[in-house]
Amino acid sequence: MTLDEFRGAAERLEREGVAAISAAADAAALAAARTALLGRKSGKLTELMSALAKLPADARRDAGAAVNKAKQALEAALEARASALAASAPAAAAEDLTMPARRTWRGSKHPVTLVLEEVIAIFRELGFTVATGPEAETEWYNFSALNFPPDHPAMDMQDTLYLEGRALLRTHTSPVQVRTLQAYPPPIRILAPGNVYRRDFFDASHAPMFAQVEGMAVDEGITFADLKATLTHFANRFFGATKTRFRPSYFPFTEPSAEMDVQCGVCHGAGCSACKGTGWIEILGSGLMHPNVLRAAGLDADKFSGWAFGMGPGRVALARYGIPDIRLLYDSDIAFLEQFAE
C-alpha cells in the first residue's frame, strides 16, 4: 500500500464510519458500530493501524496523522450520537409520585386468640400459669382418669372422634388437669388452652373442632368459695358490668358442678338466635374436682382439694363481640376477621 492509498483508506473509513454512526437508531446499534469501527481485535481502525506498520518508514508519519484524524472524527461522532440518542430516548415508565402507597397487609389476631390472650392475662394476675397437653389423647386421660365409668352414658355428652388404635381426639382440655398434677406437685394453678374435637355438626353454636381453656387450682383447703370468687372476679374483669349466673350442673369429674352463664352480648338479655332465645350464653362448666380425679393423678384426696373449669373462648367471643353465629369464627372470611385488627 502506498501513502496515498493509505490516506484514501483513512478518509473512506472516516466518511463511512461517521455515516454509520449517525445512522445508529438506538444504543445497541451504536455499540455495534463502535465495535465494528474501533474494536481492538477486528475493528476497521485497528486493521488500518496494522497496515500502517507495513508502510515504508518515511511514509509512516503522514499515515499516522491520517489515521489519527480518522480516529478522532469517529470518536467525536460516537460521542455526539450517544448524547443525541440519550436526549431523544423516551422517559423511563412514568412514575406517578402522587399515587398513595399501597397499604401493607399485616393480618390480625383471630377473635378466639384475642379472648384467650385476655383470659390468660387476667388469670395470670391471680397466679395461674399456662400448661398444655396433646390433642391426640388416650381414653384413660380423656375419660377414665376423669371419673367417667367405662361405657357410662355420660360419655355421650361428648361424642368422640376415635383415631386408629386406642387413641382419640380429646373431647375437652380436662385431661391436662391429670397430666399436670402428675408432673407438678400442688399448690398449683394452671390454665390449659387448646383445641378439642367432637362428633358434632356445625350450627350457630356448635363446631366439630373448637378451642377450650381449662382452669385448675389444687391445694390444701380449696373450697367452692374459691371457685365462685375467682370466676366471678374473672367475669367482672372480662365482661365489665355484664350479668353472670351459676347453674347447678353435672360432670363426672366435678362434684358439685356448676355452669356459668353471661348475659348475651348480642341481644343484652332479650333473647336472640345467638343465645337460643334465653338471653344467656353458657361460657364455662366448673366444679370442685372429684376426689377420684385427684387420686387418679396420684394425690392424697384427703389432703388436697381443687376446683376446675372448662371455658369455650369461641362462645365467649360471641358474647364479647356480639357475633351472631359461631360458624363465622371458622369461615376464614377476611372481611369479618379484619374487624378485629388492632
Ligand code: PHE
Ligand atoms: N370438660 C368439661 C367440658 O368440656 C368442662 C369442665 C371442665 C367442667 C372442668 C368442669 C370442670 O364440657
